Amino acid sequence: MKSANFLVNTWDVFRRRPQLLILLALVVVLSIMTPSFATIGNVINIFKQVSVIAIVACGLTLVVVSGALDLSVGSAVSLLTVVSATIQLNNDLAAVLVPLAVALVLGLFNGLIITSFKVNPIIVTLGALSVFAGAALIYTNGAIIIGIPGTWYSFLGQGKLVGVPFHVVVFIAIAVVCEVVLSRTKFGKALIYIGTNGEAARIVGIRTRMVRIVAFLISAVSAAVAGVILSSRMNSGSPVAGVGFEFDAITAIVIGGNSLTGGRGSIRNTIIGVLLLAVIVNALTLYNVPFAFQNITKGFLIILAITVDVRARSKYGK
Amino acid sequence: MASSTTVENRGVLTVLSEQKVLLAILIIGIALSFASPYFLTYYNIVNIFSFMSIEGVIVIGMAFLIIVGELDLSVGSNMAFATILAITFQKYGVAAGVIAGIAGGTVVGIVNGFLVTRLKLSSVATTLGMMVALNGVVFALTQSRSVKGTNPDFLKIAQPVVLNISGSIIIFLILVIAFQIVLRRTYFGRSVYSVGGNSVASRLFGIKVDRVRVACFTIAGVLAGVAGVLLAAKIGVASGRLGVNTALIVITAVLLGGVSLSGGEGSVVKAFLGFLLIAILNNAMVLLRLSSYIQDMIRGGILILILVIDAINVERAKYR
Numbered sequence: 001m002k003s004a005n006f007l008v009n010t011w012d013v014f015r016r017r018p019q020l021l022i023l024l025a026l027v028v029v030l031s032i033m034t035p036s037f038a039t040i041g042n043v044i045n046i047f048k049q050v051s052v053i054a055i056v057a058c059g060l061t062l063v064v065v066s067g068a069l070d071l072s073v074g075s076a077v078s079l080l081t082v083v084s085a086t087i088q089l090n091n092d093l094a095a096v097l098v099p100l101a102v103a104l105v106l107g108l109f110n111g112l113i114i115t116s117f118k119v120n121p122i123i124v125t126l127g128a129l130s131v132f133a134g135a136a137l138i139y140t141n142g143a144i145i146i147g148i149p150g151t152w153y154s155f156l157g158q159g160k161l162v163g164v165p166f167h168v169v170v171f172i173a174i175a176v177v178c179e180v181v182l183s184r185t186k187f188g189k190a191l192i193y194i195g196t197n198g199e200a201a202r203i204v205g206i207r208t209r210m211v212r213i214v215a216f217l218i219s220a221v222s223a224a225v226a227g228v229i230l231s232s233r234m235n236s237g238s239p240v241a242g243v244g245f246e247f248d249a250i251t252a253i254v255i256g257g258n259s260l261t262g263g264r265g266s267i268r269n270t271i272i273g274v275l276l277l278a279v280i281v282n283a284l285t286l287y288n289v290p291f292a293f294q295n296i297t298k299g300f301l302i303i304l305a306i307t308v309d310v311r312a313r314s315k316y317g318k
Numbered sequence: 319m320a321s322s323t324t325v326e327n328r329g330v331l332t333v334l335s336e337q338k339v340l341l342a343i344l345i346i347g348i349a350l351s352f353a354s355p356y357f358l359t360y361y362n363i364v365n366i367f368s369f370m371s372i373e374g375v376i377v378i379g380m381a382f383l384i385i386v387g388e389l390d391l392s393v394g395s396n397m398a399f400a401t402i403l404a405i406t407f408q409k410y411g412v413a414a415g416v417i418a419g420i421a422g423g424t425v426v427g428i429v430n431g432f433l434v435t436r437l438k439l440s441s442v443a444t445t446l447g448m449m450v451a452l453n454g455v456v457f458a459l460t461q462s463r464s465v466k467g468t469n470p471d472f473l474k475i476a477q478p479v480v481l482n483i484s485g486s487i488i489i490f491l492i493l494v495i496a497f498q499i500v501l502r503r504t505y506f507g508r509s510v511y512s513v514g515g516n517s518v519a520s521r522l523f524g525i526k527v528d529r530v531r532v533a534c535f536t537i538a539g540v541l542a543g544v545a546g547v548l549l550a551a552k553i554g555v556a557s558g559r560l561g562v563n564t565a566l567i568v569i570t571a572v573l574l575g576g577v578s579l580s581g582g583e584g585s586v587v588k589a590f591l592g593f594l595l596i597a598i599l600n601n602a603m604v605l606l607r608l609s610s611y612i613q614d615m616i617r618g619g620i621l622i623l624i625l626v627i628d629a630i631n632v633e634r635a636k637y638r
Contacts, residue, residue, distance in 0.1 A: 118629060251450070261440060292456075292457030294454065302447030303451070
């Protein structure tokens with residue numbers, strides 16, 4: 001790997017990332033079979049469909065790399081999207097800033113409980129899922145909040161920048177930021193160390209508690225961004241808008257080749273996972289496969305991906 | 319870390335935490351009987367048990383799994399899966415419906431067990447995948463609609479048998495007692511504690527660790543199947559929306575009963591008491607006319623609260 005840095009063997013890339021090979025193969029096959037697939041319009045369409053989930057998945061990846069899991073992101077999106085939608089009735093700027101502030105509270109809630117009491121993050125965030133979902137429904141009393149159209153706020157979810165939807169630009173920006181944070185900063189390294197061996201990371205002087213809390217904060221903030229975009233795009237806030245997002249995001253993260261047990265992963269993997277999932281769903285839709293089978297496929301993909309992950313780890317002796 | 323709970327070696331904390339649930343049940347019960355004259359009526363108490371009888375069956379299986387050190391998030395989807403199977407097959411007779419439902423649940427449990435033990439996958443991730451996949455299967459089988467059951471004999475399973483007590487309540491209580499005996503009085507039951515307490519030591523002692531784990535997943539699957547059949551008989555309808563909150567409620571109940579998430583301790587009766595407390599709280603929320611949104615929130619909050627209390631107890635036990 002050292003000597004071949006610049007002569008990257010394509011085969012090696014594919015061997016290390018079979019997901020990429022599958023994604024490319026699917027894209028090629030679909031382009032040949034359906035002429036409408038490989039058009040710029042359809043590509044933008046796919047990106048449009050995935051951007052909200054992808055934003056959630058990018059933030060969640062940092063949590064997953066640290067060896068934890070956040071099941072509450074979907075409910076957080078629901079809560080933050082209705083918060084944004086109600087505030088937008090009065091003030092556009094506050095409709096963007098307040099959800100971000102609320103997200104910090106939600107992330108702090110998860111992070112503090114998990115790190116202070118050393119409790120299982122999956123179960124804590126399963127509880128938080130219920131609390132946030134309930135809060136969203138109570139906040140609007142189950143109703144959908146209709147926003148005011150035609151302000152700059154609507155541009156966030158509906159506007160275009162040189163032909164590309166603005167929320168896709170946001171998604172790409174967040175992906176780049178998260179990738180840089182994860183692979184180029186001390187904080188990112190710390191996340192990987194903690195995911196590999198939390199105790200060892202603590203002993204070598206990493207402030208594990210702080211780092212893990214920040215990961216949850218980032219995950220919640222990305223949920224806020226997704227919530228604001230969703231509210232702007234739909235021009236309304238639904239208290240059940242984010243139901244199931246956590247599963248889609250986790251599915252994307254896992255099938256992209258990130259390890260659910262932590263210590264190994266990248267935003268690139270997550271993006272590949274998000275796109276792979278989108279292309280598979282797109283293909284299923286193109287061939288009129290009933291909606292229900294999409295969930296079956298997703299479930300099996302999760303199990304398949306974690307099997308591959310465990311196999312790979314035992315092979316290379318992580 | 320987790321001390322074994324043999325009779326002679328009972329920690330003060332275990333006894334206390336056991337009493338805590340009973341104490342909470344009593345205090346809340348007394349408070350409620352003052353708050354609502356309706357609470358202590360025979361009809362309402364039967365009502366509480368009727369609420370418990372479906373998901374309570376799953377609580378038993380989840381207790382086995384948590385004691386052995388695993389988790390199953392797919393129980394809700396599995397229950398819905400058994401419900402649609404039971405509804406589909408009850409046309410061909412009561413037995414066909416019952417067998418189809420339980421068989422479906424069992425197969426899912428066995429598959430979960432083999433995936434976790436043979437492929438050495440994490441049980442949370444595996445059953446998360448199973449949950450999503452099964453949910454799809456249920457939507458496919460119901461074609462995203464509500465499917466109705468038509469066989470009146472099948473629906474009789476959930477009808478009152480004696481003194482307004484339905485068949486499902488009786489089945490539920492029998493299962494609680496039976497599985498408590500299995501856990502406490504059999505070799506298999508002791509291996510469950512042993513594997514949950516220390517799987518490596520158990521293996522060295524000659525316990526077939528993976529077989530015990532698969533058996534626990536299978537029990538959880540069978541019981542999810544039974545719950546699905548009972549649910550099918552009770553509401554007579556199957557749909558993909560059933561069982562969405564089940565995993566959350568059931569895990570909360572088992573932990574609330576004082577079964578530790580770290581495995582190796584607890585009992586079916588403890589889990590039962592935990593669920594009884596949830597059922598009473600649920601009943602209280604209904605009697606006090608709280609909106610269902612707040613009920614969801616309170617349930618999630620309770621789960622987090624128990625985790626925190628459990629963690630503080632474990633931490634204290636270390637320095638005792």
